[in-house]
Amino acid sequence: MDGEDSSEQIYFAGGCLWGVQAFIATLPGVTFTEAGRANGASQSIDGPYDGYAECVRTRFDPAVVSVEQLMAYFFEIIDPYSVDRQGPDVGQKYRTGVYSDSPSHLDQARAFIAARDDADRIAVEVLPIANYVRSAQEHQDRLARFPDDSCHLPAELLTKYSD
Secondary structure: OOOOOOOEEEEEEEOOHHHHHHHHOOOOOEEEEEEEEEOOOOOOOOOOOOOOEEEEEEEEOOOOOOHHHHHHHHHHHOOOOOOOEEOOEEOHHHOEEEEEOOHHHHHHHHHHHHOOOOHHHOOOEEEEOOOOEEOOHHHOOHHHHOOOOOOOOOHHHHOOOOO
């Protein structure tokens, strides 16, 4: 389902999107996820990555979960100090980031990072969303359909918040 009128949207890039989507889909208050690419140059899923970050479009109910809480969950699955790498996946498309068209979401994400003792070491970019492209159908909910596929996240994290 694509959420109700009260839902809000934010994008999380945390390495290979298969595991990120599987994890985020289990979080309380998340109403919809979609695998995609953010902040790159082309407008086609068939084109090269050209600066894109693999990301998960996330719709959530702000009455159930806040941006700050989503950030805390997100930081459970990423290495926030790593540049262009998460687990075995290396390259610019595997960078970490939080994107939104809501200045309030971006302010909240920046405040979450700034409040950390290690804020000066955090390599997570926080930027307005630009050029979002939905990934091909084969990448949507990939680990739900093919649980034996490879993922940089441990299996216990993928089910940590499942009902």
